[in-house]
Every structure is written in structure tokens, then in C-alpha cells.
Amino acid sequence: MSLEPARAELLSLLGPDLILDSAGKRPYETDGLTAIREEPWAVALPRNRETVLQILDICHRHQIPLVPRGAGTGLSGGARPMREGLLLSLARLNRILEIDLENGVARVEPGVRNLAISEAVAKHGLFYAPDPSSQIACSIGGNVAENAGGVHCLKYGLTVHNVTGLVYATLDGTVRTIGGSSVDPFGFDLRALLCGSEGLLGIVLEVTVKLTPLPASKAVMLGAFHSLAAAGNTVARIISSGLIPAGLEMMDKRAIHAAEDFVHAGYPRDAAALLLCELDGTPEEVEADRERVDACMRSEGAYRVDVATDPAAQQRLWAGRKAAFPAVGRLAPDYYCMDGTIPRSRLAEVLETIDRLSGEYNLPVANVFHAGDGNLHPLILYDANVPGELERVEAFGSRILSLCVEVGGAVSGEHGVGVEKLGPMCDQFTSAELEQFHRLKAAFDPDGMMNPGKAIPTLARCVEAGGMHVHSGEEKFRHLERF
Amino acid sequence: MSLEPARAELLSLLGPDLILDSAGKRPYETDGLTAIREEPWAVALPRNRETVLQILDICHRHQIPLVPRGAGTGLSGGARPMREGLLLSLARLNRILEIDLENGVARVEPGVRNLAISEAVAKHGLFYAPDPSSQIACSIGGNVAENAGGVHCLKYGLTVHNVTGLVYATLDGTVRTIGGSSVDPFGFDLRALLCGSEGLLGIVLEVTVKLTPLPASKAVMLGAFHSLAAAGNTVARIISSGLIPAGLEMMDKRAIHAAEDFVHAGYPRDAAALLLCELDGTPEEVEADRERVDACMRSEGAYRVDVATDPAAQQRLWAGRKAAFPAVGRLAPDYYCMDGTIPRSRLAEVLETIDRLSGEYNLPVANVFHAGDGNLHPLILYDANVPGELERVEAFGSRILSLCVEVGGAVSGEHGVGVEKLGPMCDQFTSAELEQFHRLKAAFDPDGMMNPGKAIPTLARCVEAGGMHVHSGEEKFRHLERF
Numbered sequence: 001m002s003l004e005p006a007r008a009e010l011l012s013l014l015g016p017d018l019i020l021d022s023a024g025k026r027p028y029e030t031d032g033l034t035a036i037r038e039e040p041w042a043v044a045l046p047r048n049r050e051t052v053l054q055i056l057d058i059c060h061r062h063q064i065p066l067v068p069r070g071a072g073t074g075l076s077g078g079a080r081p082m083r084e085g086l087l088l089s090l091a092r093l094n095r096i097l098e099i100d101l102e103n104g105v106a107r108v109e110p111g112v113r114n115l116a117i118s119e120a121v122a123k124h125g126l127f128y129a130p131d132p133s134s135q136i137a138c139s140i141g142g143n144v145a146e147n148a149g150g151v152h153c154l155k156y157g158l159t160v161h162n163v164t165g166l167v168y169a170t171l172d173g174t175v176r177t178i179g180g181s182s183v184d185p186f187g188f189d190l191r192a193l194l195c196g197s198e199g200l201l202g203i204v205l206e207v208t209v210k211l212t213p214l215p216a217s218k219a220v221m222l223g224a225f226h227s228l229a230a231a232g233n234t235v236a237r238i239i240s241s242g243l244i245p246a247g248l249e250m251m252d253k254r255a256i257h258a259a260e261d262f263v264h265a266g267y268p269r270d271a272a273a274l275l276l277c278e279l280d281g282t283p284e285e286v287e288a289d290r291e292r293v294d295a296c297m298r299s300e301g302a303y304r305v306d307v308a309t310d311p312a313a314q315q316r317l318w319a320g321r322k323a324a325f326p327a328v329g330r331l332a333p334d335y336y337c338m339d340g341t342i343p344r345s346r347l348a349e350v351l352e353t354i355d356r357l358s359g360e361y362n363l364p365v366a367n368v369f370h371a372g373d374g375n376l377h378p379l380i381l382y383d384a385n386v387p388g389e390l391e392r393v394e395a396f397g398s399r400i401l402s403l404c405v406e407v408g409g410a411v412s413g414e415h416g417v418g419v420e421k422l423g424p425m426c427d428q429f430t431s432a433e434l435e436q437f438h439r440l441k442a443a444f445d446p447d448g449m450m451n452p453g454k455a456i457p458t459l460a461r462c463v464e465a466g467g468m469h470v471h472s473g474e475e476k477f478r479h480l481e482r483f
Numbered sequence: 484m485s486l487e488p489a490r491a492e493l494l495s496l497l498g499p500d501l502i503l504d505s506a507g508k509r510p511y512e513t514d515g516l517t518a519i520r521e522e523p524w525a526v527a528l529p530r531n532r533e534t535v536l537q538i539l540d541i542c543h544r545h546q547i548p549l550v551p552r553g554a555g556t557g558l559s560g561g562a563r564p565m566r567e568g569l570l571l572s573l574a575r576l577n578r579i580l581e582i583d584l585e586n587g588v589a590r591v592e593p594g595v596r597n598l599a600i601s602e603a604v605a606k607h608g609l610f611y612a613p614d615p616s617s618q619i620a621c622s623i624g625g626n627v628a629e630n631a632g633g634v635h636c637l638k639y640g641l642t643v644h645n646v647t648g649l650v651y652a653t654l655d656g657t658v659r660t661i662g663g664s665s666v667d668p669f670g671f672d673l674r675a676l677l678c679g680s681e682g683l684l685g686i687v688l689e690v691t692v693k694l695t696p697l698p699a700s701k702a703v704m705l706g707a708f709h710s711l712a713a714a715g716n717t718v719a720r721i722i723s724s725g726l727i728p729a730g731l732e733m734m735d736k737r738a739i740h741a742a743e744d745f746v747h748a749g750y751p752r753d754a755a756a757l758l759l760c761e762l763d764g765t766p767e768e769v770e771a772d773r774e775r776v777d778a779c780m781r782s783e784g785a786y787r788v789d790v791a792t793d794p795a796a797q798q799r800l801w802a803g804r805k806a807a808f809p810a811v812g813r814l815a816p817d818y819y820c821m822d823g824t825i826p827r828s829r830l831a832e833v834l835e836t837i838d839r840l841s842g843e844y845n846l847p848v849a850n851v852f853h854a855g856d857g858n859l860h861p862l863i864l865y866d867a868n869v870p871g872e873l874e875r876v877e878a879f880g881s882r883i884l885s886l887c888v889e890v891g892g893a894v895s896g897e898h899g900v901g902v903e904k905l906g907p908m909c910d911q912f913t914s915a916e917l918e919q920f921h922r923l924k925a926a927f928d929p930d931g932m933m934n935p936g937k938a939i940p941t942l943a944r945c946v947e948a949g950g951m952h953v954h955s956g957e958e959k960f961r962h963l964e965r966f
Contacts, residue, residue, distance in 0.1 A: 102828035192675030213725030242696030284767030345585035432657040439926035
């Protein structure tokens with residue numbers, strides 16, 4: 001690594017678009033995982049693809065590690081900078097290049113905001129379906145890196161299901177085009193591989209996204225329940241009946257009260273759990289689905305079912321859910337947002353176990369999450385200033401993720417692995433599987449210069465973190481036993 | 484490679500489930516690409532996962548190349564055997580392991596037939612959506628290897644969109660589990676990577692597939708047109724209007740006449756092209772969509788639009804399309820089925836060029852294909868016994884695929900690359916991209932023993948096949964100039 005000559009070359013290329021002073025670099029010290037900070041060596045803010053390729057060339061020749069960054073809204077620290085690495089922001093590559101109505105796609109640069117795509121195509125009766133809760137700020141390049149989800153992914157799929165083509169570059173400056181506007185991929189599906197690769201395989205330069213017709217009609221339903229189990233069982237019943245709602249979200253009592261205090265959405269304060277269910281389609285379809293959801297809710301013991309058909313009432317019902325995270329944030333000095341998945345059939349049981357563990361660890365939990373996807377987001381409330389409390393939170397959090405793995409789910413849903421989930425990855429995968437990931441990474445980035453240290457734990461780390469166990473003939477690393 | 488000791492070990496493991504005599508091996512000499520034949524060294528027909536792993540171990544230790552095979556219906560020669568390699572049939576691993584209604588998935592072994600899944604879950608009001616035309620025979624493991632499509636993939640996606648989890652093994656006998664019944668993948672999406680990997684990366688041992696609710700209502704529409712361009716433009720208009728039919732197929736005059744002569748489906752013989760459009764959903768939705776499709780067809784010049792609402796009439800309309808390949812097969816001693824994709828917006832133009840080329844090469848073509856996906860299947864009619872005719876067919880076929888690439892499509896839609904498309908791959912990808920594929924392959928199979936010689940051409944082959952050109956700063960191999 002030769003930082004000095006690289007700095008001179010980058011300065012000559014970028015001028016004021018290279019940030020070297022500490023004050024200027026401060027906003028880039030962290031992403032959405034604010035607990036972890038680091039001052040980057042330098043921050044590059046290129047304005048076009050050609051400059052990005054020249055930056056890659058400089059980093060390649062001088063062997064400078066590179067951390068790509070979109071809007072910095074990621075929650076797992078995937079854009080955490082390096083003291084001896086370049087932070088490459090793609091935020092200024094923010095042009096919508098083409099809206100192709102005949103093929104139902106848009107070609108955009110990686111820095112385009114998620115919501116900006118839907119805004120640009122709304123006049124054609126279309127939208128871009130994946131909607132992470134950060135959609136007003138997050139960029140499509142970051143969405144690809146994290147394979148971002150959102151409320152509507154239950155019906156419309158994750159980022160990987162809504163991206164038909166990618167242009168990306170590797171550190172040696174080679175630009176590759178994968179997929180395009182036509183539907184069928186062939187050969188190795190690098191498009192899907194790049195989705196969720198967290199900046200380890202390539203720098204995304206252009207994304208072709210699928211556009212979805214705006215539904216003609218919508219309804220939002222609220223079901224109130226006296227127990228978490230009843231709400232969980234309702235989710236399983238709705239999905240197994242063949243209904244695919246546009247969104248199916250769940251909130252527990254603590255989340256309900258926090259949201260209600262904050263935005264007055266009209267939620268029932270006496271409920272132990274509520275479900276919000278959005279239906280869309282033709283008016284007749286929505287009407288028919290409403291009746292079926294109503295029946296599912298009541299048969300599992302809903303004591304109240306509301307339906308909002310006009311946009312204002314729908315917005316009010318969603319307002320509580322959308323404000324739930326900041327609302328819960330008012331309950332304690334700090335909270336830790338977990339992200340894990342479980343099979344929907346195990347929802348009731350897992351929620352009850354989390355509730356029991358909450359007592360055991362003496363840490364309150366609020367649950368507000370994508371129930372239809374089985375994607376949990378327990379928010380653990382704590383005070384970082386109380387000595388030992390953060391450690392207890394981490395232990396509790398690890399316990400929750402281990403529970404997800406035990407019931408057949410995964411340690412990360414839609415927030416990625418980044419630096420946050422390196423430990424739990426040792427739970428989820430065997431050493432053979434992790435070695436496979438490392439070999440795959442090397443096939444794109446033989447020198448290991450693209451976002452090093454993220455997403456895939458080293459085997460040494462897994463051994464240090466916990467015991468090494470023999471599991472069905474394979475080595476299996478677990479740190480479950482610590483707790 | 485030590486064939487003799489490997490044979491002894493395999494015989495002791497498999498007994499009569501190892502086929503070594505020429506007569507017994509004959510059915511395995513070819514897959515659906517019958518023009519290419521080879522006698523395999525030996526054929527293994529294991530009955531369970533444990534035996535498959537023991538076979539892998541023997542092949543690994545003795546460095547015997549391995550060609551996996553599902554039902555052998557593939558059209559690009561992906562299961563072509565090797566004279567010095569083991570053909571591993573997965574056909575006997577054909578159990579449906581679990582139908583999980585709560586999570587809306589089924590776990591099946593790789594040898595389970597595609598249609599058998601839909602048959603097994605029909606009583607629950609569900610089906611498995613991807614429906615290649617070979618669905619009565621083809622196996623789900625082969626569907627994963629080829630990322631198979633079908634008529635309904637326009638609405639319901641390809642195999643990759645309907646597989647939530649995979650268990651696979653590499654040659655060293657390591658078993659890996661990717662995904663499961665919960666929706667969100669995370670980390671590198673090996674599940675998607677394995678879909679379409681044509682047996683080069685791993686042997687699929689188990690597949691978890693998504694089950695889709697059977698639609699409450701269906702309609703099949705037929706639109707008849709006086710020109711290919713009008714039918715092509717109708718497809719673009721339907722899709723860009725936001726409609727997503729369950730299927731949207733197109734046939735040209737030669738295909739219409741062949742089908743009509745064969746099964747008397749009631750197609751209009753005076754049409755230059757017809758569209759078959761299937762709509763599904765609630766009765767009200769189907770009714771509303773019917774009106775919109777009718778308007779699209781008529782505004783582009785359809786002179787006749789039929790609608791079939793009862794199942795018998797629907798089956799009759801589909802019968803012609805489904806029998807189109809064998810029907811066209813009656814027109815000439817041989818036909819060559821092409822497979823390429825193009826952006827839907829270029830349909831009319833590409834069909835007209837194919838028609839012109841058909842005259843130039845003096846070879847008749849019938850077109851019957853997945854128009855909604857932009858997935859062409861031109862059938863070139865010829866007589867292999869006429870000297871020089873096969874060469875002319877190959878030249879014409881390559882010209883069609885090059886045309887697909889030129890307009891922004893791909894040289895393979897849903898039939899894979901296999902051995903058939905190795906040449907066109909040189910057109911589609913740059914040397915840097917092909918090198919990336921080879922590195923990826925090596926990350927799973929460092930010794931290159933799994934289905935060697937398929938799916939990815941060597942760079943040497945590309946250089947031999949055509950010129951080497953410099954294209955936007957990169958090497959670009961093309962053999963376009965031969966024609």
C-alpha cells in the first residue's frame with residue numbers, strides 16, 4: 001500500500017471532490033450503524049463513471065483498499081470506512097438515464113434515491129416496488145449492495161427480484177454488463193450474486209430496475225389481538241390461505257403505545273398485538289381479499305378489525321407503523337434494532353420466547369416488523385451510559401439471532417451483514433460454507449481490496465468467538481454456548 | 484484420472500445401479516439436443532443422497548469428471564456425457580419430502596418431475612408456477628440447473644424466482660444448505676447463482692420451491708393479425724400498458740398452419756401472426772383485463788379477437804400452441820429450435836429481419852414463442868441428408884443469435900448454454916467477463932471436474948471461432964464476421 005503517491009494522484013484527479021480534512025470527513029465516519037465510527041483516510045466524491053474508473057485504477061495500482069458508500073443509511077455497518085482505505089461515495093452519480101416504458105424498466109445511476117424512481121415514473125402509472133423505510137434517502141446502489149427489502153416486498157419481492165440488469169466494475173477497472181431489459185438471464189446469474197454482495201465483489205455503476213404498475217385500488221386493515229400468539233397465528237393463516245397482501249406488518253404492545261403517544265394513529269391501546277395488512281389490486285379483488293383477511297383475523301381471535309379505504313385514513317394507519325422506530329426511540333436513551341428471519345409458522349413461539357428472554361435479561365423489547373415475510377425487527381431498549389448494559393444488550397441480541405437459526409431462519413433479513421453480523425455468520429454457516437464465500441470473493445477481487453473485513457467472517461474469528469463443533473460430519477462453529 | 488480402480492469402487496457401491504454395457508448406456512448418450520451423441524464411460528443411478536455423496540467421493544479421489552443429469556430433456560446438451568467421465572443420473576431421487584402449507588413451500592428431491600409438484604399440491608389450491616413445455620417429464624433438479632422458464636414465467640417468474648432454498652454438494656463431498664423456507668436471503672446469493680449453473684458448480688440434492696395459489700378465474704384470448712409487425716407491436720403495447728398476462732405467446736403463419744393441420748385448434752389460416760394471451764386472477768380482474776387486452780389488440784390492427792372462458796375452449800386454444808413444435812416437425816425431415824431473447828420493443832423489427840434472412844439462406848422458419856418475455860424460438864426447417872444444409876442452418880442460426888445480441892438481448896433464453904451455445908457466448912461476453920465466469924467456476928470446483936467443457940467457452944475457443952476485436956477499450960470476441 002502506498003498512500004502518499006495515491007493521495008497525490010487522487011488530488012490531481014478529483015481536486016475539491018477529494019476530502020482529506022477531518023471536519024469534512026466527519027459525516028462519513030459512520031453509516032446507519034452509528035455505534036461504530038472510524039475516520040476514513042480520504043473520501044472521494046466523483047461526479048461520473050469515467051472518474052470512478054480512474055479512481056479504481058489509482059487504488060488498484062497503489063493497492064489502496066476501497067469502501068463504497070451509497071447514501072449511508074445501511075444498518076449493519078457495510079459502509080464503515082477504513083483508516084487506511086478510500087471511502088468512495090457514489091452519491092453524485094444520481095442521474096436517471098432512461099425510462100423505457102415499452103420494456104417496463106428504468107436505467108439509473110447508483111446514487112439515484114429509491115423514492116426518486118417512483119416519483120419519476122408515477123405519471124406513467126408505475127412505481128419501483130421495493131421500499132425500505134429509508135426510501136426517501138437511500139440510494140439504489142446501496143439497495144443493490146444490501147438486497148434491500150421493505151413493507152411491499154412480501155408481494156413484490158426484494159431488490160434482486162426487481163433488478164433486471166447491472167453494470168459494475170472490479171478494481172482492475174474492467175466494466176461488466178450483466179442482464180439488461182429483457183427478462184431471462186442465462187449462464188451464471190451474476191446479477192443476483194451482486195445483489196446483496198455488500199460492495200465485496202464490484203462497484204455498481206448502473207442499475208436497470210423493473211417498474212411495476214400502480215395498483216388501481218388499495219385497502220389497509222388493522223386487526224387488534226389480546227395475545228402475540230393470536231396475531232402470529234393470524235399471519236400464518238393469511239399466508240397459508242394463499243393470500244399475498246401487499247404488506248403485512250405486526251406491532252406489539254410497547255410499539256403500539258410508543259407509536260400512539262407519538263403520532264396518534266388511532267391504534268387500540270388495550271391490544272397485546274396488532275396487524276396492519278395492506279391489500280391492492282382491482283377494486284373487486286381488494287374487496288374479496290378484505291373479506292378473507294377479516295375472516296382470518298376474527299377466527300384467530302381479533303377483537304377489532306378496522307378497514308381504511310380512503311387515502312387519508314390509510315395514511316393515518318400507516319403513520320404509526322412508519323414512525324414506530326423513532327417513537328420507540330423516545331422510550332429509552334438508546335435502542336438496538338435487530339434483524340433476523342424465521343419461518344412464518346414459528347412466529348408465535350419465537351415472539352413468546354423473546355418476551356421471556358426480555359425478562360431474563362431485564363431489558364425491554366419492542367417488536368415492530370415485517371410479519372408476512374417472517375422478518376423480525378426486535379428493538380432492545382437500553383441506556384449506553386449504564387455500565388455493562390451494552391454488553392447485556394449484545395448478549396440478548398445474539399441470543400435472539402441464535403433463536404432465529406435454531407427454528408430454521410437466518411441471522412440477517414434485509415439489513416445485510418456488514419460488520420455487525422460477522423459473529424452470527426459463524427452460527428449460520430459451516431466453515432466449508434464460509435470458505436466457499438471467501439473463494440467466491442477472491443474470484444472477483446483476488447487482492448481482497450474491495451470492502452475488506454465486511455460480510456464474511458474469517459474462520460479464525462469464528463474459532464475465537466466460540467467453540468468448534470462437529471455437526472453432521474462437518475465442522476460447525478457456534479458461539480451459542482456463550483450464553 | 485484412474486478409471487479402473489474407480490470402476491471397481493463404483494461397482495462395489497452401486498451393483499446393478501451402475502451401468503457399464505453399451506446397450507444399457509444408449510439412452511444416456513444424448514439429452515434433448517439429439518444431434519450430439521457420446522457414449523458415457525459409465526452411468527450411475529443412485530437411489531439416495533448418501534449414495535450420491537459416496538459417488539462424489541470416489542470421483543474426487545480418482546479425479547473422474549462428472550456429468551449430472553436430470554430427466555435428459557434439456558435442449559442445449561448440458562447433459563451430454565463424456566467418454567471418460569461418469570454420467571450421474573439424479574432421476575431416482577424423486578421423493579417429495581415435505582409440503583409446508585404454512586410457509587407456502589415444498590421440499591423435494593432433484594428427480595421429482597416438475598408437474599408432479601403441482602399435482603401433489605393441487606388439492607390445497609396451489610401450484611408450482613414455472614412450466615417448461617417438457618413439464619410432464621423434466622425434473623426440478625434439471626430446472627434448477629437450466630433456470631427453466633415456460634409460458635407462465637411472464638407473470639410468475641423463472642425457476643430462480645420460485646426456489647427459496649437449495650441443498651447442494653461439491654465434488655469434495657461438502658454438503659451446503661442455502662436459503663430455506665423464509666423469504667429473505669442474505670450474504671452472497673448462492674441460491675440464485677446455482678439456478679442456471681448447468682451442473683458446473685454443484686450437485687443439487689434438495690430443492691425448496693415456492694407454491695403459488697391457483698387463480699380463481701382464467702381467460703384465454705386469441706388475436707389474429709395481418710402482419711408480424713402488428714402482432715409484435717401489440718405485445719409491446721400490452722406490456723407497456725402495465726398489464727401482466729399469465730402468458731403471452733406468438734405464432735407466425737407457418738406455425739399456425741402446421742398447428743392447425745395437426746390438432747385443429749380453430750386458428751385463423753389467413754392470419755400472418757396470432758397472439759395467445761392468458762389472463763388470470765379474480766373473475767372481476769380477468770374481466771377488466773380482457774377489455775384492456777382487446778383494446779390493445781384492436782388498436783394495433785387485430786382483425787379478429789376470440790375469448791375462451793370455459794376450460795374446454797381454453798384447452799383447445801392452447802392445444803395448437805402446445806403441439807406447435809411436433810406440428811412444425813411434420814413440415815420437414817429436421818428442424819433446429821433456436822432460443823434467444825430480445826427487448827420486447829424490438830420484436831416487430833427482429834421478426835421481419837429473420838423473415839428476410841430466411842429468404843437469403845433459403846431455409847424456411849416457423850416462429851412460435853414467449854412473446855411477452857421477448858424470448859424467441861425460431862424453428863429452422865431443413866433436411867440433414869442434403870449435403871451442406873446443416874452448415875447453412877448453423878450459419879443462419881448464429882446470425883439470428885448475433886441479431887439478438889445486437890438489439891440488446893441475449894444468445895440464450897431458457898434453454899441454457901450447454902455445448903450448443905458455446906460459440907455464441909463469445910459474441911455475448913468479453914474476454915474479461917468470460918474469465919470472471921471461469922474464476923467463479925474454480926471457486927466451487929478447483930479441479931474442473933463438474934460438467935467440464937459446458938456453459939463457458941475457453942478464451943482459446945473464442946479466438947479460434949472468430950476475430951478478436953477491440954470494443955470500447957476491451958477485447959471483444961466476435962464471430963459475426965464469418966457471415
